Amino acid sequence: MKRDVIERLAIDSAAGELNEDGQSLFEAYLAEHPGAKQWAETMFRTYRQTEAAIGSKIGSAGASIAAVSVESRPAALARWRPALRWAAVVFVAALVGAGVGRWSRSPRPVQKPERAIASANRPVAPASLDLEDANGSFWRAKAVAMFEPRPYRQANAAMQAGGLWQKYEHYIKEKYHE
Amino acid sequence: MRRHYLRIDKMAGNFRVEFQEFWTRTVGKVRAYMFCACRNWADADDMTQDCYLRALRGWGQFNGSASREAWLFGIARRTSVDWFRRKKRQAATVAGANVKERSAIPPGEPGDKKIEKIWDAVGSLNADQSQVVYMRFAAGLSYAQIAQALGIPVGTVRSRLHRGLEGVRERIGRSDDET
Numbered sequence: 571m572k573r574d575v576i577e578r579l580a581i582d583s584a585a586g587e588l589n590e591d592g593q594s595l596f597e598a599y600l601a602e603h604p605g606a607k608q609w610a611e612t613m614f615r616t617y618r619q620t621e622a623a624i625g626s627k628i629g630s631a632g633a634s635i636a637a638v639s640v641e642s643r644p645a646a647l648a649r650w651r652p653a654l655r656w657a658a659v660v661f662v663a664a665l666v667g668a669g670v671g672r673w674s675r676s677p678r679p680v681q682k683p684e685r686a687i688a689s690a691n692r693p694v695a696p697a698s699l700d701l702e703d704a705n706g707s708f709w710r711a712k713a714v715a716m717f718e719p720r721p722y723r724q725a726n727a728a729m730q731a732g733g734l735w736q737k738y739e740h741y742i743k744e745k746y747h748e
Numbered sequence: 749m750r751r752h753y754l755r756i757d758k759m760a761g762n763f764r765v766e767f768q769e770f771w772t773r774t775v776g777k778v779r780a781y782m783f784c785a786c787r788n789w790a791d792a793d794d795m796t797q798d799c800y801l802r803a804l805r806g807w808g809q810f811n812g813s814a815s816r817e818a819w820l821f822g823i824a825r826r827t828s829v830d831w832f833r834r835k836k837r838q839a840a841t842v843a844g845a846n847v848k849e850r851s852a853i854p855p856g857e858p859g860d861k862k863i864e865k866i867w868d869a870v871g872s873l874n875a876d877q878s879q880v881v882y883m884r885f886a887a888g889l890s891y892a893q894i895a896q897a898l899g900i901p902v903g904t905v906r907s908r909l910h911r912g913l914e915g916v917r918e919r920i921g922r923s924d925d926e927t
Contacts, residue, residue: 620885624866626863
């Protein structure tokens with residue numbers, strides 16, 4: 571057999587990849603051929619040395635990583651888990667509230683003129699109340715003033731008795747209502 | 749590099765037991781393989797985590813044509829390849845960085861000279877050969893498992909292992925001659 575084949579078989583033998591028959595045949599062949607045995611032993615030695623070198627470098631590779639990843643990290647996170655959960659709940663609630671508020675807002679009502687509202691709500695004067703006769707009692711004068719369209723008319727007597735200051739007040743009220 | 753952590757305690761009951769058992773059985777081998785690939789324990793840990801995260805994502809896609817372990821080592825190989833690509837990109841973008849694939853990364857504990865020579869010799873093999881050597885010697889996979897992990901025939905695994913060990917023997921012999 572060629573050296574190449576002997577070396578491959580030597581590697582298979584060292585790796586335990588030869589079956590029993592193959593192993594016994596190979597050993598028998600090496601026993602009969604000292605030259606082939608020398609090639610095989612060289613490869614055996616290389617195999618063992620490589621195995622030992624890599625084995626010494628990797629050492630106990632599986633010892634530490636499991637502890638880091640499975641235990642330490644969850645322990646650190648577990649402390650913050652309730653707070654994080656509540657923060658998430660509050661955030662989601664705020665988000666939902668903002669969304670509902672944003673999309674379900676009713677259209678803004680049309681601003682109607684104040685006068686129209688006032689005239690619609692204005693009570694109608696009873697037929698028995700004479701609006702022209704405002705010179706009666708104090709409360710009658712008030713009632714008449716209430717049913718008057720604004721700016722309401724003041725009693726003539728009061729207007730005449732007030733003088734310039736009352737005229738000015740009346741003028742201011744009219745301006746305000748305008 | 750950003751670290752990702754597996755949360756095995758968060759997994760559902762039966763699956764957690766199954767995955768944890770798988771993890772316990774294989775993590776040492778994967779970590780050793782990753783260390784051989786990058787020659788740095790910190791990076792090896794990151795790569796191992798990354799590998800298991802990928803395995804977790806693709807757990808349901810495993811079709812059973814190979815052993816679960818071989819399937820995992822297929823993922824481990826792709827993870828290590830991606831890691832090297834990322835390192836290369838980082839080295840290219842960072843001015844003055846001198847990140848080489850293997851030699852610039854500090855080795856593990858200094859041992860005797862023979863071990864260092866063999867270690868360097870294996871590191872200088874081409875990627876195809878060194879992958880097979882690491883899967884065989886660091887992870888202890890059989891020829892069939894290596895073949896399944898790499899998606900190649902068993903004969904090719906034998907051939908690559910032989911070429912790899914031949915290369916190691918030549919390099920050791922050469923360095924012995926030089927000294």
